[in-house]
Amino acid sequence: MEAEKYLIDLGNLMAYDPSHHFPSLPDSRVELTRKCLERGTELVQAVANALFSLPSTEDPDGPIVRLPEPTTKLPREKHLPKPKPPTKWEQFAKMKGIKNHKKDKRVFDEQTSTWKRRHGYDRVNDDKDIPIIEAKPTDEPGEDPFSKRKAEKKKKVEKQEKNRLQNLKQAMKAGALPSHVQLAATALPITGTKTDVPKKANKQELENVAGMAAAATASGGKFDKKLPGEKPAKHTGKYRKFLPVVEGKGMGSQEKQQTDKILNKLMSQSSHDILDVNKAVSMFNVKSEKRRKHDKAKEGVSSSKSGKMKPKKKSFKKSFKKTAKKN
């Protein structure tokens, strides 16, 4: 009878009485509370009747019952976990029909004739266990085979890391990143590229970028309006320094030192023969002779060429005019 009267959700230990309503509200607060509690007691009793008649198991702390699923549907807190997209390898393996099969953890190592781990420390076929690499005819001289092997291994590991990152990126796009992995940006995004990750730049990077943007006007950002709280852009270039011209000690003597240095350099370059006048005159004469010869040769060539070109040009022009007239 009670079950018909009340709606009971045993999973939430809830009872609802949809039939009740107050014919007239009681005057005093005490009276109202008393009536409500009376009604509440009835409902709680109805839930208890159902609850205590469930099969229970004895426990030192008290009888334990198994509650049914709640019938009142309430929303979830977060979305359902999304399925992880297959990795590049998994896709490939599926396409090729490659199936995973379990491998033993321990493998017999034929070199040492003992059982060893397949992976990890002291593993089978470990490169570190090979003390001597036999030379091959294809080997290049002067190349260390050990360091070469090490570099190759490093390259392989790096490649694997890259693949892993790529797969994780795909997983993030699908919203199925494992809970313990986070992908963090390491640099500012290049403008125009697709930013698939919300990037969080650090303070210094932002300052640099803001400074660059502020100085990217014709005036170098001198006349731009500043935002409230905006600091002047940091000067990243060099400042020109002028040394004092007046002679003195310390800073004052630096200017003289500088000029002396340059002068010394110049003097030392041509110190063995500063200027031989005879040599210079003969050099000048030879050069002017050469120039004259060269000029003469040029004149002859250019005149002959121009004579050949002239009639050709004319004929072309005439023919063009003729055709125009005909038309």
Next chain:
Amino acid sequence: MLKIKTPKTQRAARALEKRAPKLVENGKKTLILHGTKTSSLLNDVLTQIYHLKRDSAVKYTKKNKEIRPFESGGEASLEFYSLKNDCSLFVFGSHSKKRPNNLVLGRMYDHHVYDLVELGVENFRPMESFVYDKKVAPRIGSKPFFTFIGEAFESVEELKHLKEVLLDLFRGEVVENLNLAGVDRVYVCTAISPTTVFFSHCALRLKRSGSTIPRMELVEIGPSMDFVVRRHRLPNDSLKKEAMKTASQQHKKVKNVSRDVVQGKIGKIYIPDQQVGGMALSNDIKGLKRQRREAKMNTATKEDQVKKRKTDSQ
């Protein structure tokens, strides 16, 4: 460029795992916070709600100027706090001339506001004003009973919504097993009028009744108050559909186990063939002294050879 970041400690990994979306979820946590202004009454209300939900609530004590849950843009920092504390329920108290003693109850889905109910608090009686035997005082985190009384909870849209929100707010974790000795509290919600709900928190006293089912007795322990429904916002239909999704309750098929009326649970066991070849031999027993062990091994190998020959001949 991207970098893979993983937690440095196992503790951090566990903390992250706790927050990740799951097929079967943890209990919802509640964030309790103030608006720009709160009356002393509202401060008490918020504190007492915090006391009721002590095990799964975070209470902020500072004022929050920028939170206005019903306005667009006013929920941004609320959602941020929800994300930071992993809380998907919130109780927000504010006090203004237009809406005195205002309490906003809300739920979050994926750290975005899902729905909201705005209530005015009237006739508040704090816990301290109730005199009762402290023995019946409920324990923190116990599973509460709920009673909703009045047809208005079905006929009036606002109250129907409020009923669901109150249930979500106070029900605690969804449990499979319940200790019957641990039931000790009940929330009584009564619709007095189409807009007003009388809310009261009571302790349960189990009395002997002569049968296995005890007689229930309610002792009011507070807080008790009247909720006057003001504004409310129902969830978006598409969002609701998304949020109501549940994991398909398909259990893995149990193999080789059957039930019998007389014998009860019956299991079939299949034992793989005995691998004689792979058996451990008795020739390297560690208990023996080395000399004897070696001697034994020598004889064993000889015997083996003899046996092998025999099998060959057969």
